[in-house]
Amino acid sequence: MTHAAQFRGVSQVFGDFTAVDDIDLTIPDGKLTTLLGPSGCGKTTSLRMLAGYLAPTHGTISIAGVDSTRTPPEKRDLGMVFQSYALFPHMSVAENVGFGLKMRRVPAAERARRVTESLELVGLAHLSASKPKKLSGGQQQRVALARAIAIRPKLLLLDEPLSNLDARLRIQMRAEIRRIQAETGLAVVLVTHDQDEALEMSDEMVLMKDGRIQQQGAPQEVFPAPANRFVAEFLGYENFLTDPGGELTTIRPEHLWLTVGEQAPSASGGSVVSGVVLDLAYRGVDLLVTVAATDASGARVELLADLRAESAPDLTQGTHVWVHVPATHVVPLTGD
Amino acid sequence: MRTRHPIAASLAVLGYIVMLVPILFVVVTAFTAGSTLRFPPEGFSLRWFEAALTYTPFTSSLVSSLILAVISAVLALALGVPVALAIHRGRLPGKALVEGLFLSPLIVPELVVGLALYQQLMVGFGLDNFQTLLFGHTVLMFPYAVRVTGASLALIDPAVEDAARGLGASAGRTFFSITLPLLRPGLFSAALLSFITSFNNVPLSLLLQSRDFRTLPVVMLDYVQQNYDPIVAAISVLILAATVLVAVIAERTVGFARVFGGINR
Amino acid sequence: MRGRTALLVLPGLAVLLIGFLIPSVAMLFAPPGVSPVEVFDRLGQMLTDPYDQAIVMRTLGLGLIVTVVCIGLGYPIAYLLSRSTSRWAGVLLALAIFPLLLSSVVRTFGWLVVLGSQGAVPQLLLSLGLTDSAPQLLYTPLAIVLGLTQIFLPLAVVASYSALAQVDAGLDEAARGLGANRIRTFWSVVVPLSGPGVVVAATLVFAGAVTAYTTPYLLGGSRQRMLSTQLYTYSSTTIDWAAASATALIMTVLVFAVSGLSGLAARRGATS
C-alpha cells in the first residue's frame, strides 16, 4: 500500500505552547481518513502543516513519498476545503472552480470542461454563473469542494466541512462526500470533532488529544476496543470500573442492565454490583438511569445505564438495584 | 420629524444652523451683481464666477493643489498599504508600536508639523517647498492609508488568501488576484479621504508655501485678508459644488457615511 | 517571512521618519541656529509675560467653550439621529458629516458674510432698529467661538453618533420596561454607556480648537490672537525660531496632556 502522506516526528510549537507534539501519522492512499478530537487538540494545526501553511517546528512531512516539508502550499497540489469555505467573493462559481486550473495554465477550453465536470460532480452545474454570496451554505460548501477537486489534487483536505451546516444537511453531505471520495478515488483527510461523523465516514480514524495521537485504525477496530480512557470517553463509553482483577475496564451504557430484589442475583457470564438510583431521565424510547455503586476495588463509581423504557423495571430515586455487567461487553483499558 | 425630545430637538436645530447657514449665505452672495459682500445681495449675476475662473492666482493654485493632492495621496497609499499588510498579515514584531507610529501624525498639531518641516527640511536641509510639501502631505495621510485599508483588510477572511495559495497561486499572484480586488472599497475610501485632506489643508500648505507653489486655500486666505469682494464667494461655491460631487460619488460607490464618518451601519 | 514583512514597512517608515518624526523632535528642541536652552528660556518668558499669558489663556478658554458648545449641540443631534427610525435620519446624518469634507476656508468665509459689518446679522439688527450703527461682531471672541463651533461640530456629531450607535436601543426599552421614565433612562442608561465615546469626541474637538489656524486668523485677526496665529507670526513674519518652537511646545503639550487625561478618563469609565 502506498501512502498519500506521512508525518514523521512532527511538532508545532507556538511560543511556549506545543500545539502538536511529536506525531507520527500515515495517511493511506485512496481512503478517507478522519482526524478526530476535542477542540484545541491540534487538528487544524496538523492539517495546516500538511497543506503547507505552517512550517513544522520539528519533523518532516512527505506527500506521495516525496519530502515536502519546505514546499510552499502552491506547489503541493493539495485540495483544501476551509471551514469558512473561503470562496472568492468577487468571482463567479465557475471562476472560483477554475482558479486553480488557471494557475496551472490549463487552456481555456479544457478548463471550462473540467469546471463543468467538477460542478456536475457536486450537482451545481446550473449555478456556475452565480456569485458565492447568492448561494446557501450547503451550496457554498459544494462549490468549495468542486474547487478543491477541480485541480485533481494528490490529497483532499477538509477542515470541519460540515460544522456550519444544519443537522439535516450535515447528514446528507456526509453521504455526498463519501460518494465523491468513492467516485474520484481520492485520498481524503477530514477534520471533525463529531464522533458520529467520524465513525460513519472514515475508512481510517485518528484520535487526537493535546497534540498527540491517541489511537488510529478503522472504526470497526477502534470503536469496540478503545485504547485508553480518553478514547473510550470520547466514543461514548460512560462507565469506568475496576474489575475483580484490579484492571480498569469500561462498558457502554446500553450494555448494562438492572434488576431489583432482595437477594443478589447470580452473576453468570459477568459480574453484578449493587447500587442506588441517583437520577432518572426519560427519553421516550430510552430511560437513562444513573446509579451510585461500588466497584470491585471498593471505589464509589457512578454508572449510567441506557435501558429500553418499555422493559425497564419500576424505578424511582433511591431504589436499590443490581447492576449486571456482562463480560462479553467489558472492554479492558490499557495505558493511562 | 415629530419629536418627544423638545430640548434636544431645539439644540439640534441650533447645531444645524451653525453648521450650514453660513454656507448658504456664501452661495447667495456669490450670485450678487454688486461688488461687495453686502447682504442682502444687490441683483443677480454670474460675473463673480467669471472673475474667479479667470483670476490667475486662483486657477494656477488650483492646479498646484490638485497636483499635490493626487501625488501625495498616491504616495501615501503606495507606502501605507504595504504597512497595513504587514500589520494585519505579516509576522511583525511590535505591530502595535508600528501602527501607533503611523497613526501619530493625527495627534501632533498640523501647524507644529508644518513648522517642523519648514525649519528642518526647507531651511535646515535645503529641500524645495514642493518636495517638503509632498513629505508633509504624504505623512499626514498615512493614518488614513494605514487605518482605513487596515480595517478593510481585517474584514477579509485570511482563509481566502490561503485558499488561493493552495490552488497554486504564488504570494504575489494571490495579492494581485485576490487581496487587491477585495481591498478596493477600502483603498477607494482611503484615497478619497487622503485627497480631500490634502486639498483642504491649510497649516502645512501655509507654512511651506513659496511664490511659485501655493495651494488654493492659502491663496484664498490671503485674498480674503486683503480684499472684500464676492470673488471668494464664487470660488467657494465652485469648491462646494466639487465637494458635493465627491460626496455623491462616495455615496454611490462605498457609502458616504462609511467613507467619511467612519460609521458602519 | 519576517525579512519580507520588514521590507513592506521600511519605505513607509523612512518617509515617516524624515517627513515627521525627526523634524518634529528636532524642531521642538533644536531649531536651526538656536540652542535648546534658548527655546526653554523663551518658554519661561512666555509663561510669565502677561501678553503671552493672555494668549495662552484665550486659547485655552475659547477651546474649552467651543468644546462645551460642540458637545452640547452635537450630542443631542447624534442622540436624536441614532434613535430615529425616520428615513430623514440618514439625510440629516449626511448633512452633519458633509461639512467635514468642505474646505475650512470656505466654511469660515461664510461667517465673514454673516457677521461682517455689511453682513446679514448686523444689517438685520440695524433694519430692526435694535442698534444705531452696525455692531462690530467680527474679530471678537464670539466670532471665533461661532466659527470654531461650525468647524468642529461635525466631528462631535460623528464621534458621539458612533458611541451612541453602540448603545443598544433595546437597553433603553429594557430600562423603560423596568419602570424608569424617559429622562431617568437617558441619564442612567444612555449617558453612562456612551460617556467614554463622548470623552473621545470632546478631546478631538478641544485638540482641534486649540490648534486651528484658519478660523482664528480670519475671524479673530490681530485683535484676538491665539497660539496658532502667534506661531505663524513668529515663524513667517518675525522669524523668531525660539519663540516659534516655544509656542509649538506649549501647543503640543496642551494637546498631549488633554489626550492623555481623556485616555485615562475613558479607561476609568470603562472599568468602573
Ligand SMILES: Nc1ncnc2c1ncn2[C@@H]1O[C@H](COP(=O)(O)OP(=O)(O)OP(=O)(O)O)[C@@H](O)[C@H]1O
Ligand atoms: N498561530 C497560533 N498561535 C498560537 N497558538 C495557536 C495558533 N494556532 C493554534 N494555536 C493553538 O493551538 C491549539 C490547537 O489549535 P487547533 O486550531 O489546531 O485546534 P483544533 O483541534 O483545530 O480545534 P477546533 O476543533 O477548535 O478547531 C489551540 O490551543 C490553539 O489556541
Ligand SMILES: [Mg+2]
Ligand atoms: Mg480547527
